[in-house]
Amino acid sequence: MADGKTLEFNLEPCATPVHASERERLLENPGFGSLFTDHMAMIRYSEAQGWHDARITKREPILMDPASSVLHYAQEIFEGMKAYRLADGATALFRPEENAKRFQASARRMAMPELPEPLFLKSVEALVDIDREWFPSVEGGSLYLRPFMFASEVFLGVRPAKEYLYLVIASPAGGYFKSGASAISIWVSEHYSRAAPGGTGAAKCGGNYAGSLIAQAEAIEQNCDQVVFLDAAEHKWVEELGGMNLFFVMNDGTLVTPPLSGTILPGITRNSIMTLAREEGLTVVEQPYAIDQWEADAASGKLVETFACGTAAVVTAVGTVRSSGGAFTIGSGGPGQLTEKLRRRLVDIQRGIAPDDHGWVKKLF
Ligand code: PLP
Numbered sequence: 331m332a333d334g335k336t337l338e339f340n341l342e343p344c345a346t347p348v349h350a351s352e353r354e355r356l357l358e359n360p361g362f363g364s365l366f367t368d369h370m371a372m373i374r375y376s377e378a379q380g381w382h383d384a385r386i387t388k389r390e391p392i393l394m395d396p397a398s399s400v401l402h403y404a405q406e407i408f409e410g411m412k413a414y415r416l417a418d419g420a421t422a423l424f425r426p427e428e429n430a431k432r433f434q435a436s437a438r439r440m441a442m443p444e445l446p447e448p449l450f451l452k453s454v455e456a457l458v459d460i461d462r463e464w465f466p467s468v469e470g471g472s473l474y475l476r477p478f479m480f481a482s483e484v485f486l487g488v489r490p491a492k493e494y495l496y497l498v499i500a501s502p503a504g505g506y507f508k509s510g511a512s513a514i515s516i517w518v519s520e521h522y523s524r525a526a527p528g529g530t531g532a533a534k535c536g537g538n539y540a541g542s543l544i545a546q547a548e549a550i551e552q553n554c555d556q557v558v559f560l561d562a563a564e565h566k567w568v569e570e571l572g573g574m575n576l577f578f579v580m581n582d583g584t585l586v587t588p589p590l591s592g593t594i595l596p597g598i599t600r601n602s603i604m605t606l607a608r609e610e611g612l613t614v615v616e617q618p619y620a621i622d623q624w625e626a627d628a629a630s631g632k633l634v635e636t637f638a639c640g641t642a643a644v645v646t647a648v649g650t651v652r653s654s655g656g657a658f659t660i661g662s663g664g665p666g667q668l669t670e671k672l673r674r675r676l677v678d679i680q681r682g683i684a685p686d687d688h689g690w691v692k693k694l695f
C-alpha cells in the first residue's frame with residue numbers, strides 16, 4: 331500500500347485557466363474565501379488500496395452520491411494555511427509541517443486515516459507551484475490554502491467510513507475582516523458552547539464550525555465581529571473565538587492564554603506568538619481565565635490588551651467585549667503596543683523581512 335513516500339501526483343493542468351488580465355483584476359481585491367485558483371490537489375483513500383490516485387487537476391465540482399457518508403455523519407476535517415510571497419520574490423509556507431501534524435491529529439479524533447506528512451506537504455507545494463500566478467497584489471495578501479478530507483464511502487451504517495477523498499484548494503486572500511477595523515468587537519456566547527470535555531474541540535473538523543455558526547450569527551446581530559466561547563461545564567472560563575485563539579496582556583508583562591485542555595484548537599499562530607512573546611521578555615502563562623476576571627482586570631487597568639490570532643485573522647486586537655449584561659472596553663479600545671509589536675514580528679518573519687531564527691519559513695521556489 332502507498333505510504334506517501336512513493337506516491338507521485340499526476341499533473342493534469344487546466345486547459346481553460348482564467349485569462350491573465352481577468353486574473354489580475356480579481357487579484358486587486360481578493361477579500362477572503364470567495365476567489366479560487368485554477369487547480370486543486372486530490373488523493374483518494376480506500377481501506378483496500380490505501381492512498382492512491384494522487385492528482386493535480388483543474389478545480390471543478392466533485393460528483394457525490396447522496397449516500398456519501400460525510401453528508402450524513404459529518405466525518406470531515408480541514409486545515410488552514412497560507413503561502414506567502416517573500417520580500418526577495420521567493421514563495422514560502424509558514425510551518426507547514428505543523429499543519430500536516432494537526433491534520434493527522436484531527437483525523438485520529440474523527441476515526442479517519444492519517445495522511446502521511448510527506449503527502450500532505452507534496453500536495454500543498456504542488457498546488458502552490460502550478461497556481462503561482464495567483465498571489466494577490468494587495469498589501470498583506472497571501473494564497474490561503476485549504477486542505478480537507480471527507481468520508482466518501484457510499485454507506486449509511488454508522489461506523490468509520492472505508493473510503494475518503496482528500497483535496498486541497500487555494501484561495502487568494504486579503505484581510506479576513508470585512509470592516510478592516512483596527513480592533514474587533516466580541517460577543518460573549520452565554521447559551522451556546524463550542525466544545526465539551528471529551529468532544530472534538532481540539533480537532534479541526536467541520537462539525538465544530540457548524541455548531542458555532544448560530545452563536546456567530548448572534549454576534550453579528552449584536553453588532554459584534556466575532557463570538558467568544560466559554561467552557562461548556564461552568565460557562566465561566568474563556569476558551570477561544572469561532573476561528574481564533576485569544577491572548578491577554580497584563581500590565582506586569584505577563585501574557586495569559588487559555589490552556590490546551592482538549593476543548594480549544596491548538597493554533598499554530600498561538601504557538602508561534604508564545605515563542606515570540608517569550609523572546610520579547612514577556613512571561614507567558616497558559617492558564618484558565620474567567621470571563622468575570624477579564625472584565626474586572628480591564629476595569630482596574632491590570633489587563634491592558636487582548637488580541638485574537640489565527641492563520642486567516644493573523645493578529646487582531648480586541649477592542650470591546652459585549653454580553654447580555656453590558657459591555658467593557660479594553661485599554662483605549664484600539665490596538666495596543668504589544669499586540670502591534672507581536673503582529674509585526676510574526677508578519678515580518680512570515681514575509682521574509684526579519685530573519686527566520688526558528689526555521690519556520692519553508693521556501694518553495
Ligand atoms: N481556533 C479555531 C477554532 C480556528 O479555526 C483557528 C484557525 O485555524 C485557530 C484557532 C487558529 O489556528 P491557527 O493559528 O493554526 O490558524
Ligand code: COI
Nearest residue numbers: 410411573640641642643
Ligand atoms: C484559519 O484561520 O485558517 C481558519 O481555519 C479559521 C477560519 C475562520 C477561516
